[in-house]
Amino acid sequence: MKNVRLRFAPSPTGGLHLGGVRTVLYNYLFARQHGGKFILRIEDTDQNRYVDGAEKYIFDCLRWVGLEPDESPIAGGPYAPYRQSERKAFYQQYALQLVEQGNAYYAFDTPEDLEKMRSSFKSEQNPSPQYDGKIRMKMNNSLVLSSAETQALLSEGTPYVIRIRMPVDEEVHFTDMIRGEVSFQTAQSDDKVLLKADGMPTYHLAVVVDDYLMKISHAFRGEEWLPSAPAHILLWKYLGWEKEMPMWAHLPLILKPDGHGKLSKRDGDKLGFPVFAMNWTDPKSGELTEGFKERGFLPEAFLNMLAVLGWNDGTEQELYSIDQLVDKFSIERVHKGGAKFDFEKAKWFNHEWIKRSTAERLLPDVKAQFHSAGIQTTDDKLLNVIAMVRDRCTLLSDFVTQSSFFFVTPASYDTDAVKQKWDAAKAEYFKGLSGQLQNLHHWDASTIETGFKELATTKNIKAGELLFLFRMMLVGGKFGPPVFDIAAVLGKQETITRISKLHSLMS
RNA sequence: GGCCCGUUGGUCAAGGGGUUAAGACAUCUCCCUUUCACGGAGGAAUCACGAGUUCGAAUCUCGUACGGGCUACCA
Numbered sequence: 115m116k117n118v119r120l121r122f123a124p125s126p127t128g129g130l131h132l133g134g135v136r137t138v139l140y141n142y143l144f145a146r147q148h149g150g151k152f153i154l155r156i157e158d159t160d161q162n163r164y165v166d167g168a169e170k171y172i173f174d175c176l177r178w179v180g181l182e183p184d185e186s187p188i189a190g191g192p193y194a195p196y197r198q199s200e201r202k203a204f205y206q207q208y209a210l211q212l213v214e215q216g217n218a219y220y221a222f223d224t225p226e227d228l229e230k231m232r233s234s235f236k237s238e239q240n241p242s243p244q245y246d247g248k249i250r251m252k253m254n255n256s257l258v259l260s261s262a263e264t265q266a267l268l269s270e271g272t273p274y275v276i277r278i279r280m281p282v283d284e285e286v287h288f289t290d291m292i293r294g295e296v297s298f299q300t301a302q303s304d305d306k307v308l309l310k311a312d313g314m315p316t317y318h319l320a321v322v323v324d325d326y327l328m329k330i331s332h333a334f335r336g337e338e339w340l341p342s343a344p345a346h347i348l349l350w351k352y353l354g355w356e357k358e359m360p361m362w363a364h365l366p367l368i369l370k371p372d373g374h375g376k377l378s379k380r381d382g383d384k385l386g387f388p389v390f391a392m393n394w395t396d397p398k399s400g401e402l403t404e405g406f407k408e409r410g411f412l413p414e415a416f417l418n419m420l421a422v423l424g425w426n427d428g429t430e431q432e433l434y435s436i437d438q439l440v441d442k443f444s445i446e447r448v449h450k451g452g453a454k455f456d457f458e459k460a461k462w463f464n465h466e467w468i469k470r471s472t473a474e475r476l477l478p479d480v481k482a483q484f485h486s487a488g489i490q491t492t493d494d495k496l497l498n499v500i501a502m503v504r505d506r507c508t509l510l511s512d513f514v515t516q517s518s519f520f521f522v523t524p525a526s527y528d529t530d531a532v533k534q535k536w537d538a539a540k541a542e543y544f545k546g547l548s549g550q551l552q553n554l555h556h557w558d559a560s561t562i563e564t565g566f567k568e569l570a571t572t573k574n575i576k577a578g579e580l581l582f583l584f585r586m587m588l589v590g591g592k593f594g595p596p597v598f599d600i601a602a603v604l605g606k607q608e609t610i611t612r613i614s615k616l617h618s619l620m621s
Numbered sequence: 622g623g624c625c626c627g628u629u630g631g632u633c634a635a636g637g638g639g640u641u642a643a644g645a646c647a648u649c650u651c652c653c654u655u656u657c658a659c660g661g662a663g664g665a666a667u668c669a670c671g672a673g674u675u676c677g678a679a680u681c682u683c684g685u686a687c688g689g690g691c692u693a694c695c696a
Contacts, residue, residue: 123696127695157696221694225694228693239623241622241692242622242623244623275694277694293626296626297625298625299624302624302625304692306693307694309694310694312694316693338691339696340626341624341692342691343625364626371632373689374688374689375690376690423633426635430635432644432645432646450626451626451627451628451689452626452627452688452689453632453634456632456633456647458632458646458647459632459633462645462646462647463646469659503658505658505660506658507658516657577655578655581655581656582655591656591657593656593658594656594657595657596654596656597655
């Protein structure tokens with residue numbers, strides 16, 4: 115396979131969701147496998163829905179996960195421009211060609227006309243009537259009007275759209291890389307609008323024209339596009355480009371956790387998990403939607419999770435680096451059925467990636483977490499701490515809750531629990547412990563532990579309860595690494611200070 | 622309603638005529654750990670249903686049911 119070119123064509127209307135990132139990922143993997151190019155084209159076809167800043171946001175997300183395109187509106191490329199709003203002339207040219215060939219026609223129906231048509235043809239058997247072969251001769255278009263009438267309307271500046279003229283009785287079939295042979299009857303399809311009244315193309319025209327002009331060899335998109343595929347294939351044919359038509363792959367959908375419908379932003383809001391790659395703030399409403407990045411996901415884990423949501427290489431392996439994915443991925447093994455999204459499993463991937471990452475890899479991300487929590491850290495100490503608590507962190511934000519006590523004295527204690535264990539004998543013990551620690555020459559975990567236990571034996575107190583209190587003094591709660599390891603990192607003076615702090619609080 | 626796509630434990634899934642039907646998440650039990658985790662051992666839990674083909678069907682065929690997508694001058 116040569117000259118492999120793939121494209122991702124998001125509409126800049128808001129956040130970049132899971133399905134979008136997965137499509138990019140599969141595109142990217144396929145492009146890298148074949149030494150091809152991955153192209154980002156921005157589908158700003160509908161001015162009304164264009165959202166300020168969304169294009170840059172998409173780039174930021176792709177940069178975060180490391181899937182930067184080879185060609186894009188920002189990076190440029192040989193087939194620029196890559197924004198649909200800047201390619202209007204192309205679409206108009208080809209729409210006109212289709213009209214001249216008789217494969218498309220002008221339609222002058224107003225929105226009210228369409229509304230009237232839908233309500234008058236609506237019935238129990240046909241709840242949503244289409245503008246198709248059965249009714250187009252009853253509408254106001256260049257198929258029923260004489261060419262003189264059509265010309266007159268056109269020159270008067272009457273608003274119009276250009277619609278594809280679907281054949282009444284043809285079978286369109288194609289091979290999908292995931293589903294195999296798929297076929298449709300054209301009679302079932304409607305006369306889709308190709309060029310809108312404002313002169314902008316619809317997706318149907320734009321995707322075909324741009325894929326041709328940009329020499330796209332493989333087109334991956336969501337399964338929701340399957341029903342309109344026959345119209346696209348006919349367009350390739352009518353425009354005379356059939357030989358250059360890309361290979362199609364319709365990816366399965368990512369579904370809501372309960373399986374009822376496509377996963378949407380609202381589901382995330384409702385169930386408490388992100389569905390966007392990164393934080394997205396709607397510029398109009400100011401509403402913030404949380405992203406996987408800000409939730410504390412590693413991009414490696416995020417991509418890994420997405421890759422295996424709907425694909426499996428047939429082995430037991432579940433953890434893949436991006437390079438391993440390039441090696442193992444195959445579009446033929448992508449599943450046909452949609453997968454329900456499970457946030458618990460997503461977190462598991464992140465946990466695994468955190469556990470497997472070096473402290474050095476984690477340092478910048480963890481440091482950022484601490485800084486946004488307003489806690490100052492030093493790299494040497496943080497590196498040490500990361501290695502100690504890594505295993506118990508699922509999200510990057512867990513590092514702060516799991517290890518902030520290394521950097522700041524606990525602000526509060528579980529005082530009720532402490533009160534139950536605290537008594538005069540133990541107060542006496544910790545007084546003694548402070549003195550003993552002060553005189554320690556070697557400050558390391560096992561030396562501290564030995565002294566701690568010897569003193570407990572001397573005072574005849576069970577070590578278990580003392581250990582609990584010691585942990586409360588140093589950590590403030592019932593969590594964290596082994597307590598003597600903590601003391602070792604904290605250092606002599608800080609350890610003694612924390613002992614006396616709780617001590618004075620209790621007496 | 623029509624058309625298209627799909628259906629293996631609660632979830633992600635392997636398996637594509639003969640298997641004790643892998644594995645992972647979640648869940649439960651136990652071990653380890655004087656915390657929380659990690660780790661280890663084990664348990665419970667699946668081929669949507671009905672016909673057909675076959676010596677034999679999760680696997681092939683056909684129906685049915687269920688789920689999803691589309692049915693816009695949205696993508």
